[in-house]
Amino acid sequence: MDHYQYLLLMAGCLAVTAPLELLGARVYRQPARLARAVLPVAAAFLAWDAAAIAAGVWTYDPRYVTGLRLPLRIPVEELVFFLVVPACGILTYDCVRALLARWRGCGG
Amino acid sequence: MAGDEVTGLGYTLPAVLAVLAVCAWELIFLRTGLFRRPTYWLTMLIVLGFQVPVDGWLTKLSAPVVVYAPRAVTGLRGPWDIPVEDFLFGFALVTAALLAWERQGSPGRSGKGPGGRRVPAGGRRQAEGAESR
Numbered sequence: 451m452d453h454y455q456y457l458l459l460m461a462g463c464l465a466v467t468a469p470l471e472l473l474g475a476r477v478y479r480q481p482a483r484l485a486r487a488v489l490p491v492a493a494a495f496l497a498w499d500a501a502a503i504a505a506g507v508w509t510y511d512p513r514y515v516t517g518l519r520l521p522l523r524i525p526v527e528e529l530v531f532f533l534v535v536p537a538c539g540i541l542t543y544d545c546v547r548a549l550l551a552r553w554r555g556c557g558g
Numbered sequence: 559m560a561g562d563e564v565t566g567l568g569y570t571l572p573a574v575l576a577v578l579a580v581c582a583w584e585l586i587f588l589r590t591g592l593f594r595r596p597t598y599w600l601t602m603l604i605v606l607g608f609q610v611p612v613d614g615w616l617t618k619l620s621a622p623v624v625v626y627a628p629r630a631v632t633g634l635r636g637p638w639d640i641p642v643e644d645f646l647f648g649f650a651l652v653t654a655a656l657l658a659w660e661r662q663g664s665p666g667r668s669g670k671g672p673g674g675r676r677v678p679a680g681g682r683r684q685a686e687g688a689e690s691r
Contacts, residue, residue, distance in 0.1 A: 536655030
C-alpha cells in the first residue's frame with residue numbers, strides 16, 4: 451500500500467471536500483467551468499514541475515509513489531495533485547461564498 | 559540524474575515569481591476584484607489549514623514523499639518540515655485556480671479581462687441559473 455500513499459492522500463482530499471458540494475458549493479455541477487478553470491492552471495504548474503524535475507529541484511521517494519510516469523518524467527501523482535488541489539480550493543471558495551451569501555440572507 | 563545538481567532554477571526564486579505573476583495576472587489583466595473579497599481571504603485561511611497536514615505528509619523529513627534538493631531551497635521549514643517555498647507555491651496554485659474560476663463565472667465584473675469569451679453576459683447569476691436546471 452505504501453506505493454499508493456501519494457494517491458491515497460489525493461483521494462482523501464477529494465473525499466474531505468466532496469460534502470462541500472452539498473453545503474452550497476456549485477462546482478461539480480458546473481463541470482465545464484471547473485475544467486476550464488483547472489486545466490490551464492494545471493498545465494502551467496505541470497510545466498514548472500517538469501522543469502523542476504529535470505533540474506533535480508525535487509525528487510520522489512519510489513517507496514511512496516506508483517512509479518507510473520508521464521512524459522517528461524512527471525509522476526502520475528503530480529498530474530492528480532494539480533487537478534485535485536485546485537478543485538479543492540475552488541470547492542472551498544464556492545462553499546464559503548454560498549454560506550456567506552446565505553448568512554447575509556441574499557441567497558447567493 | 560536528478561538530485562545531483564540544481565541547475566540554477568532552484569525553488570525559492572520561481573516560488574516568489576509565481577506569487578508575483580499570479581498577483582500581476584489579477585491586478586493588471588483580469589481585475590476580478592478577488593483580492594478585495596472576504597470570501598477569498600477566508601478561503602485561503604481554510605486552505606492554509608488543510609495545506610499543513612496534506613503538504614506536511616508529503617514533505618515530513620521522517621518519511622518524505624517529495625524530497626527537495628538542499629541547494630534549491632532556503633532550508634526554512636515550517637510545521638511538519640514543510641519548506642517555506644511550498645506556502646508560496648500553494649498560494650500561487652490555489653489563487654490562480656480561483657482567478658480562473660472567477661474569470662469563467664463573472665466576465666461582466668472583470669471588465670477588460672481576456673476571459674469570458676465563451677460565457678454569456680450576465681455572468682455568475684446567469685451561470686448559476688443555467689446549472690440549476
